[in-house]
Amino acid sequence: MPFVGHQPPPIFKRGPAPLARLFAFVAICLLLLVADLRFRYLEVVRHALSVVTYPLQMAAATPADFVGNASRYFATLIEVQRENAELRRQQLSSGERLLRFELLAQENAHLRGLLDMSRRVEVKSIAADILYNAPDPFARKVILDRGAQQGVEAGQAVVDAKGVVGQVTRVHPVQSEVTLLTDRNQSMPVMVVRNGVRGVLFGSGHGRLEMRFVLADADIREGDQLVTSGLDGVFVPGLPVANVVGVGRASDAFARIDCEPLAAIETSVQVLVIGRTTYPPPPPPPQDQLER
Amino acid sequence: MQSTHRSSRILLPVKLWFVYLSLFLALGLEYVPSGRVPGVPDWMALVLAIWCVREPLRIGMGVGFVFGLLVDVGQGAAMGQHALAYVVLAYLANAAARRVLWFPLLQQAVHLFPLFVLSQVLMLVVRLLAGAKFPGWWYFLSSLSSALLWAPLSFLLMLPQYQPVDRDDNRPI
Numbered sequence: 001m002p003f004v005g006h007q008p009p010p011i012f013k014r015g016p017a018p019l020a021r022l023f024a025f026v027a028i029c030l031l032l033l034v035a036d037l038r039f040r041y042l043e044v045v046r047h048a049l050s051v052v053t054y055p056l057q058m059a060a061a062t063p064a065d066f067v068g069n070a071s072r073y074f075a076t077l078i079e080v081q082r083e084n085a086e087l088r089r090q091q092l093s094s095g096e097r098l099l100r101f102e103l104l105a106q107e108n109a110h111l112r113g114l115l116d117m118s119r120r121v122e123v124k125s126i127a128a129d130i131l132y133n134a135p136d137p138f139a140r141k142v143i144l145d146r147g148a149q150q151g152v153e154a155g156q157a158v159v160d161a162k163g164v165v166g167q168v169t170r171v172h173p174v175q176s177e178v179t180l181l182t183d184r185n186q187s188m189p190v191m192v193v194r195n196g197v198r199g200v201l202f203g204s205g206h207g208r209l210e211m212r213f214v215l216a217d218a219d220i221r222e223g224d225q226l227v228t229s230g231l232d233g234v235f236v237p238g239l240p241v242a243n244v245v246g247v248g249r250a251s252d253a254f255a256r257i258d259c260e261p262l263a264a265i266e267t268s269v270q271v272l273v274i275g276r277t278t279y280p281p282p283p284p285p286p287q288d289q290l291e292r
Numbered sequence: 293m294q295s296t297h298r299s300s301r302i303l304l305p306v307k308l309w310f311v312y313l314s315l316f317l318a319l320g321l322e323y324v325p326s327g328r329v330p331g332v333p334d335w336m337a338l339v340l341a342i343w344c345v346r347e348p349l350r351i352g353m354g355v356g357f358v359f360g361l362l363v364d365v366g367q368g369a370a371m372g373q374h375a376l377a378y379v380v381l382a383y384l385a386n387a388a389a390r391r392v393l394w395f396p397l398l399q400q401a402v403h404l405f406p407l408f409v410l411s412q413v414l415m416l417v418v419r420l421l422a423g424a425k426f427p428g429w430w431y432f433l434s435s436l437s438s439a440l441l442w443a444p445l446s447f448l449l450m451l452p453q454y455q456p457v458d459r460d461d462n463r464p465i
Binding site for chain 1 (some may be wrong): 353359365366383387
C-alpha cells in the first residue's frame with residue numbers, strides 16, 4: 001500500500017511506528033467512549049475541560065447573539081404592539097385563574113392538614129432563556145443561560161407556557177444543557193389526567209412522542225391529556241406534557257400510543273426550570289430482604 | 293518546503309505558534325452555534341488535515357486527540373467521539389502527505405474528501421451504536437463543504453510562509 005503504508009527507514013528514529021500509535025490512540029478513544037456513554041464516569045473530566053473551552057465558547061456565541069438581537073431590534077413597532085396586546089389578554093385570563101388557584105391551594109393545604117396527609121411537593125422555579133441548539137447533530141438538546149450558580153440542578157424539568165419542554169441533563173457553572181422531550185433517549189413518567197393510568201413517555205427522534213408500557217386494554221382515548229406523575233421522585237407532579245393523538249391496539253400485550261407534545265418544543269425561547277426543593281426518601285429495600 | 297512538490301518556489305519554514313493559533317481559531321469556529329443548519333464544515337478536521345499534510349513530522353495523532361476531546365466537551369457530544377475521528381483522520385493525512393503534495397490544491401481536495409467522509413462515518417457509527425437516531429443524509433454535506441474549503445484555506449494558512457526571506461522596503465507586500 002504505497003498510499004498509507006510508508007514507513008521511514010530505521011536510521012531516522014521517530015518513536016513507535018505510526019500504526020502502533022494509531023492503535024494506542026484508538027484504544028484510548030474507545031475506552032473513553034464506553035466510560036462516557038455506558039457508565040457516565042467522565043463528568044468530572046468534562047467539567048475540568050469545560051473550564052478551558054468555556055471562554056472560547058463564549059467568544060464564539062457572541063456573533064450569533066448579536067445577529068439574534070439585531071433581528072429583534074429591527075422588529076417593527078406594529079408587531080410589538082400586537083404582541084403586547086396579546087400578552088395583556090393572556091395575562092388577564094391567567095390572572096383570573098391564578099386567583100382561583102391561590103384559593104384552591106389554601107383550601108387543599110387546609111384539607112390535607114385536617115386529613116393528616118403529607119404536604120404537596122414544594123416547587124422552586126428559575127426563569128431562563130434558550131441560548132442555542134446544541135451543535136451535536138445526533139441528539140436534540142438546547143443550551144440554557146442559567147447554570148449551577150443560579151441553582152439549576154441536573155434532573156429538573158424545563159417547561160414553557162404550555163407544557164414540559166425537556167429535562168436538564170448536564171449543568172455547567174453558568175450554562176446548562178437540556179435534553180428535549182423529542183430526543184430518542186429521553187423518557188418521562190406520565191399519567192392520564194382523566195383516570196390516572198400511568199405509563200412512560202419516550203421521545204422518538206422526530207416530532208412525536210410515544211407512551212409505552214401501557215396494557216392493551218387500558219382506558220386511553222384520543223384527546224386524553226398526559227401530565228407528569230412525579231413517581232420518579234425527580235419531576236414535579238402535574239406538569240402538562242402531551243396529548244394522545246392515536247391509540248393502536250395490535251395483538252401485542254401493550255398498546256401503541258402516539259402523543260403530541262403540548263409545548264412548542266423546537267421553537268420556545270423563554271422557559272422555566274422547575275425542580276423540587278426536597279427529594280422524597282429513598283425507596284425501602286425489596287420485600288424479600290425484609291423477610292429474612 | 294515548497295507550496296507543492298512540483299513548484300520551484302521555496303517557502304519560509306512554518307512557525308509552530310502559528311499552527312497552534314490556527315488550530316485554536318478552528319476550535320472557536322467549531323463552537324459557533326449554527327443550530328441544525330446542514331453543511332457547516334468541520335473546521336477542526338479541515339485545519340488539522342491541512343497541517344497534518346503540510347507538517348507531518350510535527351502535527352499528527354496526538355494533536356488530533358487533544359483537540360478532538362476539546363471539541364467533544366464544547367459540543368456536548370460523547371467523550372472521545374471527535375477524538376477518535378480526528379486521530380484516524382490525522383493518521384491517514386500524515387500517511388498521505390508525501391503523495392498528496394505532488395498535486396495542485398484542487399486535486400489535493402479530491403484526495404482529502406474521502407478522509408473527511410471516513411471521519412464522519414466513524415462518528416456516525418459510534419453514535420448509532422450508542423442508540424442515537426440517524427440524522428439524515430444531509431449530515432455528509434459537511435464533508436463536501438470541508439473539501440471545497442480545502443484550497444482557499446490552505447492558501448490562507450500558507451500566506452505567512454510566502455513572505456520573502458530578505459525584507460525589501462520598496463516592496464508593497
